C-alpha cells in the first residue's frame with residue numbers, strides 16, 4: 001500500500017475486524033482510493049468544490065471500477081462502485097436470486113455443477129454490491145456507518161434480512177417460482193409485494209381462462225357447436241356485463257341462440 005498522501009486524511013477502520021478491508025465491497029484491501037482522485041485534487045481545491053479529501057482502503061477491483069470517476073465524496077464513490085459491481089456481475093446475481101438451494105439440489109449433476117458455480121459467484125457479488133461499509137475513524141474521530149444502510153426487506157408485514165430470503169419465502173408461500181419472482185423485481189422497481197400481486201393476478205387470470213375454456217368445450221360438445229363460436233360468444237357476453245359468470249353467459253347463449261337451432 002502507498003504511504004499517506006498529505007493532502008488526504010486516512011479513513012481507518014475503527015475495529016480490528018475491518019483492518020485491511022475494502023470500504024466499498026468488503027474484500028481484502030490492497031490499495032487506496034482517493035476522494036477526490038489525486039489528479040483532480042487541485043481542481044476541487046481551486047473551485048472550492050465539496051470534497052472529503054479521504055484516502056480510502058479499497059481492493060484492486062473497486063479501484064479499477066472507479067477509474068475515470070472524478071467524484072469527491074466518499075458516499076458518491078461508494079454508490080458508483082456498487083452500481084458498477086452490480087452491473088458487472090448482473091448475470092451471476094440473477095442466478096443467485098432466481099435459484100434456491102433446494103431447487104439446485106434437484107437438478108441433474110452437470111447442470112447442478114454449473115448453476116452451483118454461478119450461485120456462489122452471484123452470492124458473493126450480491127454481498128459485495130450491497131456492502132454497508134464499516135465504522136471508521138478519521139484523525140481520531142469515530143464515524144459510525146449507519147446500520148440503516150442494510151435495509152431489511154418487508155413482505156406483507158414480515159421482515160427479511162435480504163432480498164434472497166424474502167424471495168425464497170415468497171416462492172414457498174405463494175407457490176410461484178423463485179425465478180419468476182426475481183425477474184419481476186426489475187419491472188416493479190424491486191418492490192416484491194407488487195411482484196407477488198402481479199403474479200397472483202396473472203395466475204388467477206390463467207385459472208379463469210382455463211375454466212372458461214373447459215366449460216365452453218363441454219358446452220360445445222353437448223350442443224354440437226364449434227368451440228370457437230362458443231368461446232367468442234361467451235366473451236362478448238362477459239364484455240357487455242362484467243358481473244356475469246361463465247356459466248351464466250353460457251346459459252344466456254343457450255336461451256338466446258343455441259336453443260333455436262336444436
Ligand SMILES: [Zn+2]
Nearest residue numbers: 022025059062
Ligand atoms: Zn472492493
